[in-house]
Amino acid sequence: MISLKINGKPIQVESGTTILQAAKQLGFEIPTLCYHPQLEPYAACRVCTVEVKNEKGNKLMTSCNSIVEDGMEVQTDSDAVAQARKINLQLLMAQAPAAEIVSEMAANYGVGDTAFLSENAEEKCILCGLCVRACEQVAGTSAIGFANRGKDRVVTTPFDVQNEACITCGSCAFVCPTGAITMDDPFGREVIHDEMTLGPDKAITVPFMQAVPNAPAIDTEACIHFKTDACGLCAEVCEPEAIDYSQKDEIEEVEVGTILLATGFKTFDASRIAKYGYGKLPNVITSLEFEKLSNASGPTGGDILMQDGSVPKSVGIIHCVGSRDDNYNKYCSKVCCMYSLKIAHLMAEKTGAEVYNFYIDMRTPGKGYEEFYERLLEEGMHLIRGRAADVSDWAMNEDEEGKLVIRAEDTLVGAVRRIPVDMVVLAVGLEPQPDAEEIRRKFNISCSSDGWFLERHPKLAPVSTFTDGVFLAGSCQGPKDIPETVAQSGAAVAEALALIDRGYVELEPNTAFIYEEECSGCKTCIPLCPFSAISFVEDKNVSEINEALCKGCGTCVAACPSGAAQQHLFTDEQIFEEIKGVLSYV
Amino acid sequence: MSKPKVGFYWCASCGGCEEAVVDLNEGVLDVVEAVDIVFWPVALDFKRSDVEAMEDGEMAVCFINGAIRNSEQKEMVEILRKKSGLIVAFGSCSHMGGIPGLANLHDKESIFNRVYHTVPTIDNPDGTIPQVETSVCGTTVELPEFWDTVRTLNQVIDVDYYLPGCAPPVNLIVGAVTAILEGKLPEKGAVLAPDKALCDECDRRESKPENLCIDEFKRPYQIIIDEEECLLAQGLLCLGSATRAGCDSICVKGNMPCTGCMGPTSRVNDFGAKALSAMASVANANDEKDVKRIIGGIADPVGSFNKYSLPASYLHRKVRK
């Protein structure tokens, strides 16, 4: 241990500690600009200068990179220190007249202006090198560095050209003390509506709010460590040492008796309907993006803001985007009317904006839903019955200038209306997951023509499928809202448990079978079976039907060229007799 | 003990079935050794009157080939039915109608018109057509009445057994004759051939893929036919999967697809429909347009699926209009 005194106070610290760290332990503030605790000290700005007294005498030293020594006596705010800092700050002011933090610091020492000549009044960079060190030590890329010497010294990219080493991690901007480096939206937007995910956008995140388990995970796509092998700050600061970069996604094989499919939906891609301008016009957002804006832990802290950072004064909500539309999806997505009303309510509450809803039909079946709709009517929401024709930024008059104009037929009034608004929310519908077809094949179940997984029977077996032991829950089976999903999931789990409890599967009574002695092994039936229930027995040269897999459609029976395949309850003989029978009466 | 008496007769046929008997080669000597042939127009000089003079049931068995399409054939087979203990329908024509059965796609009138009036080689300035009775020199000359519909033997008389094939394979004939002589016949109405389809005995069966899907039906002149691979897998309309085995797959051995002369197996009633079902089912398309394209590649479906079996099929003849 090293013993020293700072401003007369004795302290013992471990060897290798810097004066700055020791002073901090005692609670003495030493100003810094080029210092960051996670980076190697560099002593470029020299504002951390202190006076050190030892056996050799008094000496001014930069505290950020000076290691403590036994018997050292340090003064952090002696006259000599103040004088040195004044000079340093004047020099820094001359280097970067526009760096506000430097001027403020100088003002604290009574320095109003610099005595030195300044070359560029706009300059903010004090050449402290924090960014260069961050880029090298954290990002591990050295995409920026110092160029030239003396008064020509600058921070720049190699050869002053854009370079691909930069991984746009933003570390440089993050550490820059003067704001000389910033990460700006190339289009100057204050709020970026698109490119939104449901959760926070950092490399270490809980995947989405209310995720189970509610534990953070590293997004390896975004994490610097996985890009350049550098950084690793999180592991350094994590006290319980919970961070393990070597963990990998694993594929585990689990043998199960029942499977519950709850693969959900995807939202309709609003840019497919070009006339609504999504992705082209500013401030046209989808309902999901509204949810993110409205989220208290979202990027705007729950404020509903337009791209320029201002609050919208009028908002249009267009219903049935991608739903009930012959060009996209014919079905009703079921949830949009209610969530659009919720958005309308929140929008009005949070922004005080005039909210216009454009709907085809208001579909509010469900407990308390109609009452909510009534409440909105009382709140003075504008509800316009008619599918919105388009959204444009083309103004016909002064009122429409700089606004988004929604054109729609108001079928209740019997007129075409143009309504200028600041923001448009598109109530996008629900679609099957893009890989639903693949999943369907994997589990040998069917899809309805819309692509949703097909239940065994709409009334009698709404959570079962045609594959025994595979059950459906939630909107993979069709659009549904949360209560309905919860109810259906419960039913599916109960069905699965019932099957587990029973311990066996009941087979169809009408399965197909093959008279082996008449089968010629022609294999016609094999590719016809959608359930892969038929296999070829090489040594006997016959086809064989696995009755546990057979669902009893009889397609193979109708195709069997020698009549060797037959179907229980529906044999050829029975059907021929049935035909005779139905034709026997007049 | 006298030897059992045996008869052969032919109706609307080509004589190929008689040739099949001759194909027994020296084996025919064993047959002659075992039986007395009492009626066989192609080989022996017995007349109708000789048959009429027989006692009922005098013949142990009579093999009848050919389809039935005129009154004379009907009369003859009815007489033979009476005089024989067993009637064996011999060959595709008496079994299912055979190639002459394709005439059921037409009627008597159009056939007469074609044959006696419009065929390029005809010289018939008076436009006469055959008459059942013609008075000549104070007497009447008779011709058989030509029917509108070709019939199988069992549509005209009761048939005990069937020997399929065009012509019946020699080994099946030997088997049938042996069974009759030894009294080891199956149930009445049986087809005296194996009850499995031809794929069972086809040399190429192992080359047939398990996942056979046909993208295009081909005709023999469109491709160079591989001599080893399953013909259906090559896209050719081979009906072997629907056709009864027993012929030793001679057509396939000759690198030509099976056309179904042996008829269906016992559980199939309508050969053509069943063969059609099997072929249509493996067409590799679900979209209506593609289905039509692939199915359209099967030219002349009636003639292809019912080449030997039209009179025995459910529709059996063209609907008259």
Add this chain to the structure above:
Amino acid sequence: MGKHIIVDPITRLEGHGKIDIILNDDGNVDRAYFQVPELRGFEQFAIGRRAEDLPQITSRICGV
């Protein structure tokens, strides 16, 4: 009115045949008719068949 002799069937040759011989009063042949009632209609039903089937079909005109 003479005698009417019928030879039916004519045998030991391929195909069906019947011969009608009508004698006059003197016992000489007045008229003789040779019948081949073996009409099957190939000329008609071969139309519309696949060309590659015709060798198979027409070989069934006579199999001897």
Add this chain to the structure above:
Amino acid sequence: MSEQFEPKIVAFFCNWCTYTAADLAGISRMKYAPNVRVVRLMCSGRVDPQFILAAFRDGADGVLIGGCHPGDCHYQEGNYKALRRFHLLKPVLEEMNIEDERFRLEWISASEGDKVQKVINEMVEQITKLGPLDLEPISTPETLDEMLEKEQEIAV
């Protein structure tokens, strides 16, 4: 004919869609022509072309197959097999002089009771117009003479 011709139509309906739709039509009290005799099968893929021809042979004036819409088959693809067989059987029936209207394949989902009504009524109307299917019965040794007499009448 003094009596009005009432066509007999045999309908092969799949258990899941068309048969249910016919049920629905009944429950909804939709009235349709009583000329249809329904044979229920599990899937239109079970319809063997033999059944269709057998129906015609046994006296049907028309045959209707009802299956699920493409993509909706409860057995995934049975209706496609029906479609393939339908398109191969069509030219056969045409060549046998059986009019197009007498054989139909329709996709009718469980909810389309009205389509059952429409298709059946339409078919009955068309076939009534066409008249009975004059398919000669297949002779047996017992019926042969009677049939030959009839045949002679037609030929004359």
